[in-house]
Amino acid sequence: MKRAILITVAIGCLAALCFVVSPATRASGPVKSASGPGKKEVTFNKDVAPILYSNCAECHKPNDIAPMSLLSYKEVRPWARSIREKVINREMPPWSPDPAYGQFTNDHRLAQQDVDTIAAWVDQGAKEGNPKDLPKMPEFVSGGWEIGKPDVVLQMAEEHVVKPDDPDNYINFFIPTNFKEDVWVQAAEIHPSNRRVVHHVIAFIQTPQMMAKRVEDSKAKGEKLGKRAAGGSGLFYLDGNLRRVKMDAPIVDNACDQKVAAGGRQPGGNNEGENEGMLLAGFAPGTGNTVYPPGTAKRLPAGSTLMFQMHYSAFRGSLKEAVTDRTSIGLIFAKQPPDKMVITSAAANILFKIPAGDANHEVVACQTVPRDIQVINYMPHMHLRGKDMKYEAIYPDGRRETLLWVPKFSFNWQSVYWLKQPLNIPKGTKLIVTAHFDNSTKNKYNPDPTKDVRWGDPTYDEMMIGWMDITIDNPMKTPKPDAARATGQK
Numbered sequence: 430m431k432r433a434i435l436i437t438v439a440i441g442c443l444a445a446l447c448f449v450v451s452p453a454t455r456a457s458g459p460v461k462s463a464s465g466p467g468k469k470e471v472t473f474n475k476d477v478a479p480i481l482y483s484n485c486a487e488c489h490k491p492n493d494i495a496p497m498s499l500l501s502y503k504e505v506r507p508w509a510r511s512i513r514e515k516v517i518n519r520e521m522p523p524w525s526p527d528p529a530y531g532q533f534t535n536d537h538r539l540a541q542q543d544v545d546t547i548a549a550w551v552d553q554g555a556k557e558g559n560p561k562d563l564p565k566m567p568e569f570v571s572g573g574w575e576i577g578k579p580d581v582v583l584q585m586a587e588e589h590v591v592k593p594d595d596p597d598n599y600i601n602f603f604i605p606t607n608f609k610e611d612v613w614v615q616a617a618e619i620h621p622s623n624r625r626v627v628h629h630v631i632a633f634i635q636t637p638q639m640m641a642k643r644v645e646d647s648k649a650k651g652e653k654l655g656k657r658a659a660g661g662s663g664l665f666y667l668d669g670n671l672r673r674v675k676m677d678a679p680i681v682d683n684a685c686d687q688k689v690a691a692g693g694r695q696p697g698g699n700n701e702g703e704n705e706g707m708l709l710a711g712f713a714p715g716t717g718n719t720v721y722p723p724g725t726a727k728r729l730p731a732g733s734t735l736m737f738q739m740h741y742s743a744f745r746g747s748l749k750e751a752v753t754d755r756t757s758i759g760l761i762f763a764k765q766p767p768d769k770m771v772i773t774s775a776a777a778n779i780l781f782k783i784p785a786g787d788a789n790h791e792v793v794a795c796q797t798v799p800r801d802i803q804v805i806n807y808m809p810h811m812h813l814r815g816k817d818m819k820y821e822a823i824y825p826d827g828r829r830e831t832l833l834w835v836p837k838f839s840f841n842w843q844s845v846y847w848l849k850q851p852l853n854i855p856k857g858t859k860l861i862v863t864a865h866f867d868n869s870t871k872n873k874y875n876p877d878p879t880k881d882v883r884w885g886d887p888t889y890d891e892m893m894i895g896w897m898d899i900t901i902d903n904p905m906k907t908p909k910p911d912a913a914r915a916t917g918q919k
């Protein structure tokens with residue numbers, strides 16, 4: 430990794446003005462060479478605005494996820510020092526994976542040359558420059574769909590009200606698709622109507638059979654449709670609407686040999702989605718939209734209902750008055766059945782226990798891949814004590830490879846990492862996901878370092894999921910799909 434930085438620095442040096450800080454001193458002190466004789470003046474209008482427009486504005490615009498807009502000189506000037514620091518430290522734009530492993534289409538790290546330009550601009554006094562140099566401001570379609578015009582938009586039937594003193598809540602909403610035939614989803618975008626209180630949304634697919642069973646179950650129990658259940662495993666209990674693992678449940682920190690008991694969804698196996706249903710798409714700060722590569726799509730069976738699992742949070746009183754949300758999802762369909770079918774799978778461990786005060790507790794989940802698959806993206810998921818996560822493969826020939834390494838996990842920024850090239854994983858490969866948790870006082874996000882922590886819905890409990898979208902050859906395209914699926918053959 431160090432070497433990669435050195436090389437880009439050297440190239441930046443040749444290609445442009447040499448505003449270079451050596452990697453060893455990157456984070457400290459002003460860049461002296463920038464203001465030296467013969468060096469061109471760097472201004473906001475000419476040099477910095479274009480960088481901010483194309484690398485920062487998507488989040489740093491009015492009413493978006495970032496705390497401030499960075500479009501005009503007036504808006505940017507007070508942040509100059511902080512911007513310099515964040516781009517030099519590579520905290521902005523946000524990107525967590527170690528670049529040594531995997532290449533990703535949504536890797537938005539700044540070019541070293543742009544980092545140097547911003548640093549030089551600040552060191553020269555953050556001048557505005559000539560208004561004539563200012564490029565046209567980027568245009569943003571407000572409320573528009575980033576994936577393009579959806580073929581269909583489905584929305585919660587009613588508004589949900591979140592009051593300032595509401596506790597964190599998981600609520601399921603059901604939205605019938607009324608699709609007469611199977612469709613193949615090429616792209617999906619989830620739009621909360623109120624991003625402040627929508628912590629996450631997961632859209633699950635409920636087939637007509639699953640829905641019928643739900644309706645029957647809720648009638649038998651006399652409960653509202655979609656009420657969360659503790660489940661039959663005996664490991665969980667319900668705390669209001671929140672599902673939590675019992676403190677005295679068996680403890681398995683390294684679940685490598687216990688894939689069934691410790692959770693997860695088999696990649697390409699048959700047990701996909703027995704609890705909530707098959708996953709269609711998700712939304713959380715940083716996730717971005719779901720857009721599958723051409724020839725790849727996810728099946729949404731005829732007559733399915735979508736279940737939005739909504740995590741609403743009033744953020745412990747930061748909300749001043751009651752607000753409403755009515756989330757919707759936009760879908761774009763593939764025009765024909767794709768060659769590759771997408772399945773969302775996950776290596777997960779639900780049986781770990783993180784002791785109070787432990788600053789580096791290791792939790793491992795494993796999966797043996799039951800058929801040839803291709804991995805197309807990764808999404809590590811933990812809560813506030815999550816520190817790092819690594820995905821590895823041990824191939825049938827014994828070779829061990831790191832697939833993804835996120836050394837500094839951020840709960841506030843959970844991205845999906847889309848591979849540039851699908852990764853072929855042969856049948857029999859073992860996937861290992863290793864995470865570390867910081868339950869000590871050193872973790873400033875830690876809700877309570879004095880408590881042992883287990884798996885649970887609320888953010889003050891933990892989770893450990895190595896999500897992956899994988900593809901298999903589309904069984905619907907083979908002559909005898911049912912036989913092919915039943916035997917796992919292609």
Ligand code: HEC
Pocket residue numbers: 480481484485486487488489494495496508511512515516521522523539841
């Ligand atoms: C994908 C979204 C996204 C992009 C792109 C992005 N930011 Fe941010 N930025 C955020 C969010 C969210 C925060 C607040 C939370 C945090 O600090 O992580 C933030 C915080 C910041 C802060 C600190 C604000 C504070 O309160 O101290 C600075 C400075 C900043 N960004 C600068 C930039 C610059 C410069 C760029 C482009 C080179 C950029 N960001 C690109 C999302 C983004």
